[in-house]
Amino acid sequence: MPTDDLPETVHVTTDEQLRAVSNLTRHRIMAVLRFEPATITQIAERVGLAKGSSSYHVRLLERAGLVKVVRTRKVRGVTERYYAMAARSIVLPDPGEGGPDVVMRHAVADLEASRADSERHVRMDHLRLTEEQFAELGARLEALADEYRALSDPSLPDVTLAVALFRPAPVQRTQGDSQ
Numbered sequence: 001m002p003t004d005d006l007p008e009t010v011h012v013t014t015d016e017q018l019r020a021v022s023n024l025t026r027h028r029i030m031a032v033l034r035f036e037p038a039t040i041t042q043i044a045e046r047v048g049l050a051k052g053s054s055s056y057h058v059r060l061l062e063r064a065g066l067v068k069v070v071r072t073r074k075v076r077g078v079t080e081r082y083y084a085m086a087a088r089s090i091v092l093p094d095p096g097e098g099g100p101d102v103v104m105r106h107a108v109a110d111l112e113a114s115r116a117d118s119e120r121h122v123r124m125d126h127l128r129l130t131e132e133q134f135a136e137l138g139a140r141l142e143a144l145a146d147e148y149r150a151l152s153d154p155s156l157p158d159v160t161l162a163v164a165l166f167r168p169a170p171v172q173r174t175q176g177d178s179q
Helices: 015-022 024-033 040-047 051-063 102-113 131-151
Strands: 009-011 067-075 078-085 089-091
Touching (some): 015 051, 024 067, 040 051, 040 078, 051 067
Parallel strands (some): 009 089
Antiparallel strands (some): 067 078
């Protein structure tokens, strides 16, 4: 499906949209639709759901404006709908202090569900950076992700890249903690 006519982004602004993207099953359905349109049956097979459950979740995503029907065809008297993402990317609101970060929770759930015998690259570092270094690292990570997104080929197996660069909340020391 050509993506030239797709908007660049959909901004999640309503409670309905936030509920739709907060669900892990719907997150996985959107991952299926990220590169190519699929029918309810195809989605159900890829995500490991019953067709009825798949249909329910797709309808919620469609009502929220996150996926849309991009083509239909008649198959033995039944109209088969092909769904695709409504935009190239989805921008979530900042969860705010202490709020759950939906993207990272889904990434961790996907990592935990991935095959243990498959190759993985998981790393966490604690750094001390100036504001300028922090900004530069963020820009370099985004540029690298954009570079590989441009190389992405729908015929190849799915790969997930999740990056989080942030300043953690200050540690609250309690009386009795050693300095």
